[in-house]
Every structure is written in structure tokens, then in C-alpha cells.
Amino acid sequence: MRFSRAYIPTSKEIPNDAVLQSHILLTRAGYIKGVASGLYNFLPLGKKSLDKIRTIVKEELDHSGCQEVDLSFVTPAELWEESGRIAKFGKELLRFRDRKEALFVLGPTHEEMMVALVRHQLNSYKQLPQNLYQIKTKFRDEARPRFGLMRGREFVMKDGYSFHENENDMKREFYLMQETYKKIFNRLGLDFRVVEADSGAIGGSGSREFMVIANSGEDTLAICNSCDYGANIETAKRQPHRNQNNHDELNVEVEMDFAKFKTPNIKTIEELSKFFHISDWFIAKAVVKKAIYENSSKIAIFFVRGGDEVEEKKAINSINALELIDPTPEELLNVGLIAGFIGLLNLPKNPNIIKVIDLELQNAKPIITGANELDYHYIGVSLEELPEKTHFADLIRVKEGDICPICNKGSLIYKRGIEVGHIFQLGTKYSEPLGATFLDRDGKSQPMVMGTYGIGVSRLLSAIVEQSHDQNGIIMPLAIAPYKINILISNIKNSDELNFGEKLYSDLIAKNIEVILDDRNERFGFKIRDAELIGFPYTIIIGKGLINSKVELLNRKNNIKEEINSELILNKVLELVE
RNA sequence: CGGGGCGUAGCUCAGUAUGGUAGAGUACUUGGUUUGGGACCAAGGUGCCGGAGGUUCGAGCCCUCUCACCCCGACCA
Numbered sequence: 001m002r003f004s005r006a007y008i009p010t011s012k013e014i015p016n017d018a019v020l021q022s023h024i025l026l027t028r029a030g031y032i033k034g035v036a037s038g039l040y041n042f043l044p045l046g047k048k049s050l051d052k053i054r055t056i057v058k059e060e061l062d063h064s065g066c067q068e069v070d071l072s073f074v075t076p077a078e079l080w081e082e083s084g085r086i087a088k089f090g091k092e093l094l095r096f097r098d099r100k101e102a103l104f105v106l107g108p109t110h111e112e113m114m115v116a117l118v119r120h121q122l123n124s125y126k127q128l129p130q131n132l133y134q135i136k137t138k139f140r141d142e143a144r145p146r147f148g149l150m151r152g153r154e155f156v157m158k159d160g161y162s163f164h165e166n167e168n169d170m171k172r173e174f175y176l177m178q179e180t181y182k183k184i185f186n187r188l189g190l191d192f193r194v195v196e197a198d199s200g201a202i203g204g205s206g207s208r209e210f211m212v213i214a215n216s217g218e219d220t221l222a223i224c225n226s227c228d229y230g231a232n233i234e235t236a237k238r239q240p241h242r243n244q245n246n247h248d249e250l251n252v253e254v255e256m257d258f259a260k261f262k263t264p265n266i267k268t269i270e271e272l273s274k275f276f277h278i279s280d281w282f283i284a285k286a287v288v289k290k291a292i293y294e295n296s297s298k299i300a301i302f303f304v305r306g307g308d309e310v311e312e313k314k315a316i317n318s319i320n321a322l323e324l325i326d327p328t329p330e331e332l333l334n335v336g337l338i339a340g341f342i343g344l345l346n347l348p349k350n351p352n353i354i355k356v357i358d359l360e361l362q363n364a365k366p367i368i369t370g371a372n373e374l375d376y377h378y379i380g381v382s383l384e385e386l387p388e389k390t391h392f393a394d395l396i397r398v399k400e401g402d403i404c405p406i407c408n409k410g411s412l413i414y415k416r417g418i419e420v421g422h423i424f425q426l427g428t429k430y431s432e433p434l435g436a437t438f439l440d441r442d443g444k445s446q447p448m449v450m451g452t453y454g455i456g457v458s459r460l461l462s463a464i465v466e467q468s469h470d471q472n473g474i475i476m477p478l479a480i481a482p483y484k485i486n487i488l489i490s491n492i493k494n495s496d497e498l499n500f501g502e503k504l505y506s507d508l509i510a511k512n513i514e515v516i517l518d519d520r521n522e523r524f525g526f527k528i529r530d531a532e533l534i535g536f537p538y539t540i541i542i543g544k545g546l547i548n549s550k551v552e553l554l555n556r557k558n559n560i561k562e563e564i565n566s567e568l569i570l571n572k573v574l575e576l577v578e
Numbered sequence: 579c580g581g582g583g584c585g586u587a588g589c590u591c592a593g594u595a596u597g598g599u600a601g602a603g604u605a606c607u608u609g610g611u612u613u614g615g616g617a618c619c620a621a622g623g624u625g626c627c628g629g630a631g632g633u634u635c636g637a638g639c640c641c642u643c644u645c646a647c648c649c650c651g652a653c654c655a
Contacts, residue, residue: 012616013590013604017648037647092654109655143579143653151654159655218654422655454655491613525615543614
């Protein structure tokens with residue numbers, strides 16, 4: 001391609017609606033152009049890089065035995081009613097009616113369509129397993145699109161679905177996909193982490209997210225600085241505090257007899273800790289929320305150790321609520337709770353109160369806890385012998401510095417991550433309602449066991465730029481650069497430079513190298529800045545040195561210019577792009 | 579969906595307190611000079627001032643409604 005003929009609208013100006021570096025740079029460098037909220041046009045450069053990502057994804061998946069399909073983008077709403085997700089997805093599903101007034105949706109993900117595709121064809125265990133995927137535009141009418149390609153409404157996703165005769169085989173495929181995904185993200189040159197994740201609305205049991213490490217990421221991760229444990233903060237675990245070697249002060253035996261203690265106006269954990277001269281670890285903190293269910297709501301009390309915070313996602317999952325909101329003071333009073341003195345014992349008998357206790361409080365003693373009575377706390381409480389049956393669950397939000405639950409050596413640190421892949425062990429969540437069954441080895445009809453695997457393909461382009469840029473622009477990895485080589489003729493009025501550049505250009509084309517020739521009638525500075533902005537991995541500068549048979553090779557990655565004999569440049573380039 | 583902001587030239591933005599002929603930079607066209615880090619000189623074109631209604635002799639500016647876009651939050655397979 002000749003730069004003089006290419007449609008590459010670059011700009012010095014920062015687009016006024018962009019915040020994220022990747023969004024700014026991709027726009028300024030002429031890869032993408034915003035159309036409307038969450039919608040983007042891909043210009044020639046963007047299209048080329050996107051296609052390269054797509055190709056890498058496809059190559060690795062095909063290599064692992066997956067098969068590409070292409071399902072219709074517009075899908076009948078009936079399917080979504082069958083699976084029950086039309087309500088669950090809500091307004092994110094873009095719905096419309098055709099000329100016959102039939103209701104359709106634009107596919108935001110394709111579990112329903114894929115199950116519908118196979119349910120009548122896969123009838124026997126002999127035909128399983130199958131792993132089908134597509135790389136396709138999806139549409140989700142996001143409440144708040146943002147960050148350019150990172151959270152668009154229209155985006156390209158690879159979505160894969162596997163079908164198995166049993167749980168074990170599904171797990172085998174799950175781990176195969178995990179390894180395949182690692183290969184893909186490694187080929188894309190990303191610094192990423194595989195983390196344990198919440199399965200969210202798609203459901204299923206185990207799930208792993210693939211997170212590109214970047215400060216601009218929307219998710220918080222807790223990762224171990226010693227082993228490879230990592231988890232989304234929503235699900236991250238730790239060694240129980242007492243087992244952590246950095247909390248020696250907790251490993252003391254504390255004598256405390258059971259008693260009811262007057263604690264006038266002592267309400268907060270901090271005040272209690274001071275009042276009793278004791279670590280907040282011995283105090284049970286009550287976090288009260290209003291739990292919202294589909295048709296009802298309850299008051300939920302979550303108990304954790306004084307120094308711990310409740311992780312909302314874990315709390316929601318522990319009681320299967322849709323969401324948690326803060327209760328009003330009246331709502332607390334209505335169920336007989338006294339803020340500041342809520343405790344484990346003597347809770348008001350009210351069916352609208354749910355109590356969940358963090359696992360780290362299991363069998364704990366002695367504990368200080370509110371007496372559910374104004375100005376009183378109990379001390380010396382033992383959770384070894386609770387009067388009624390209690391619900392324990394992991395509720396705490398891990399902190400930086402907590403000890404890793406896996407290696408028990410390293411400590412956890414927070415990182416921000418961009419979710420670029422998510423794999424789920426789905427089970428029969430969709431096969432059952434949609435009637436995707438097969439006859440097993442005993443001739444019995446069974447729902448297929450499914451896995452589902454996603455990669456945010458267009459988001460990857462953003463993630464790559466987030467991780468690979470400097471003040472001057474994008475540093476495009478060789479694997480996805482729209483052109484690997486940029487030949488920059490410093491001054492096209494100089495016929496020696498021009499001729500040399502043209503010759504090198506046609507030589508490289510003959511060798512099938514993806515090359516662009518910057519033959520624009522512009523000054524050197526203008527062209528080199530474009531080259532840096534766009535991020536060509538290598539730019540060959542043909543300029544002043546040519547009289548002495550020298551050209552320069554600029555490596556975008558390390559910004560080093562190397563002088564090279566003009567006779568040798570062709571071979572040098574061939575080496576580089578091998 | 580709650581809170582905030584913004585909309586004026588292709589792009590970035592001034593002009594709005596106090597209503598009176600529509601602005602700058604950049605980009606673009608032409609000519610010349612220049613040619614290794616976004617050059618310089620000269621000349622030139624550029625607007626339904628987001629839309630609708632209203633107030634006024636007169637509205638980019640004031641009032642009402644509306645639409646779009648962005649930010650924080652909620653939400654996000």
C-alpha cells in the first residue's frame with residue numbers, strides 16, 4: 001500500500017469524547033471512528049488488525065478441534081422465551097418486529113441459537129462431544145457504553161459452545177479451552193492472568209476469566225505475588241487470618257467469660273475495639289442490607305470479623321438474591337433491629353430476617369457481638385455452640401497483603417484487569433429448558449452437559465493498545481500490526497531516495513511482506529510522527545544517509561534507530577518479519 | 579435508571595455574566611520558499627451556533643420542551 005493512496009485519517013487532536021488511551025490512540029491513528037454511543041466504524045487499519053486477531057483466535061481454536069459456524073445475527077425472540085432469558089437480559093436485548101409483526105432480537109450471545117442448532121441433530125452419545133464457535137458481531141444495548149471499543153454496544157465476540165455426554169468430558173474440554181486461550185493471548189503478546197471468577201448471570205459452576213493486566217481495567221483482581229493464583233475480587237479467597245503469619249497478635253489465647261456488658265453509645269467496631277482494649281478481630285461486625293428478590297425483599301445480616309469487609313457479590317450469591325441495597329432506618333426498626341447493637345444472639349424472630357455468618361467466624365471464640373438491645377453487647381460468645389442452625393458462607397473481601405490461599409506463602413496484591421476471555425462450565429442450564437437431549441450408553445435420554453467460552457475480539461484490540469503504547473502513540477505488536485514494515489521516504493523530491501524506496505517497496509511486495517510506502521509529499525517530522533502514532537513495528541527511513549549507502553531502521557518497540565547498509569536492508573527486513 | 583457536564587467550521591475550542599453583521603487554531607485548496615522530528619509567507623472556501631417552540635424591533639446568547647454525546651454511580655454472558 002502507498003500511504004499517499006491509503007485512507008488513514010490521522011489527527012493531532014484528542015477526540016473530545018475519548019478518555020482511555022486506547023480509545024484516543026486508535027481514533028487519532030485512524031484505526032476506528034466513533035459513530036454513535038457504543039458504535040464504531042473500523043477503518044482500513046483497524047479492520048486489518050481486527051482480522052489478524054480474529055485469525056489468531058481461529059487458528060488456535062481450529063487446532064484444538066473446534067469448528068467455526070456462523071449463526072444468524074437476528075434471532076427469533078421465541079428462543080429467548082424458551083430459555084427464560086428474555087426477562088433476565090432485560091433492556092440489553094435490542095428487540096424489534098419484522099413486517100409480519102414477529103418479535104426478534106439482535107443476538108447478544110448465542111447459547112439459545114447454538115442449542116437450537118444442535119438439539120435435533122445430536123441424538124446420541126456417539127456424536128458427542130462437539131465444540132462449535134463463531135466470531136461475530138454481537139449487540140447489547142448497554143446501559144452505559146464507554147471506553148471506546150472496550151465496552152461498546154456492538155462488538156465482535158468469539159463465542160464457543162461445547163456439548164458433552166457427562167460432566168467429566170465437559171471438564172476435560174474446559175481445561176483444553178483454558179490452555180487454548182492461553183496460547184491465543186500469548187500469541188497476541190499480552191500480559192494476562194487467568195483468574196477464578198463469578199459465573200454471573202450466565203450461570204454454571206466453575207468459571208475462569210482471562211484478564212489483561214492494565215490500570216484502566218474495569219475489574220479488580222487479587223493475585224498472588226508468589227504463585228500463579230489469581231481471582232476476581234468478587235470471588236477471591238485467602239488463608240484465614242489467624243493462619244497468616246503476619247498476624248501473630250491474633251495467636252494468643254484470650255480469656256473472656258460470657259457476659260452481657262453495658263456499652264453506652266458504643267456503636268462502631270473501632271469504638272468497641274478501644275472500649276474493650278482488644279483487636280477488632282474478636283468483634284463480630286454486622287452488615288445489614290436489604291436483599292431484593294424477584295417478587296419480594298428481606299433484611300439480610302452478614303456477620304464478618306471486625307476488620308473485614310463484606311464482598312457484595314459473595315453476599316448476594318450466599319442468599320441467591322438479585323441485588324443488595326442499603327435499608328432505610330425505618331426498615332431496620334420495622335424488623336426490630338437496633339443499629340450499632342446488632343449481634344449474633346437474640347436476633348428478633350422475624351421470617352424476613354436472613355442471617356449469614358462468614359466462614360472465618362465458624363467455631364470462633366471468644367467473640368464480642370451486639371446484644372440486639374440498646375447500649376448492650378455480649379462478650380465471650382462462642383460460635384462453637386450456636387443455639388439454632390446457622391448459615392455459614394465465605395463473605396469477606398480479601399485485602400492486599402492477605403496470604404494466598406493456595407501456596408500459603410505469597411501475599412495477595414490488587415491489580416486491575418480487562419476481561420478479554422471468560423470460560424464457563426455450564427452444565428445443563430440451557431440444554432435442559434431448551435430440550436437438547438441425547439441417548440446415553442444405557443439408552444437413557446439425558447440433557448447434554450455444556451461448556452461455553454467467550455473472547456472479546458474487538459475489545460482485544462483496545463486491550464492490546466492499552467498495554468502497548470507510549471506518549472507518541474501505539475506500539476503495535478508484530479503479530480497484529482496492519483503493516484509490518486513502513487518505508488519512509490524522507491523527501492520524495494530527492495529522486496535517489498524515491499527510487500530506492502520504490503525499489504525496496506516492490507522487492508518486499510514480491511516477498512509477500514505486508515509493507516506500506518510513505519511516499520507522501522510531506523516533511524520528515526510529519527511522517528515520522530504518523531509512523532509512531534500508528535505504531536508500525538519497523539520503519540525504514542530513507543533519507544540523508546543514502547548518499548553514503550546508509551538507511552535507518554527504527555524499531556517502534558524500543559525506539560532505537562539503527563544504521564544499516566542500504567545493500568543489506570532487504571535481507572535484514574526479511575529476517576525481522578520471519 | 580439516578581447525579582453531573584457538554585453540543586458553535588472536518589477536528590479542538592472561544593464567543594453566552596450585559597441580546598445588535600459568526601470567531602481562533604488546526605485541517606483543506608492554490609502559488610512560492612523549505613525539506614531529518616507535526617515548517618514559513620501570501621491568497622482562498624468553510625457554518626440550519628443539535629432540533630422545535632417562545633420572548634424580543636432583533637436570539638449562538640434569555641425562557642420552555644426535546645434530542646444527542648461524555649463523565650461518576652447502578653448495571654455489565
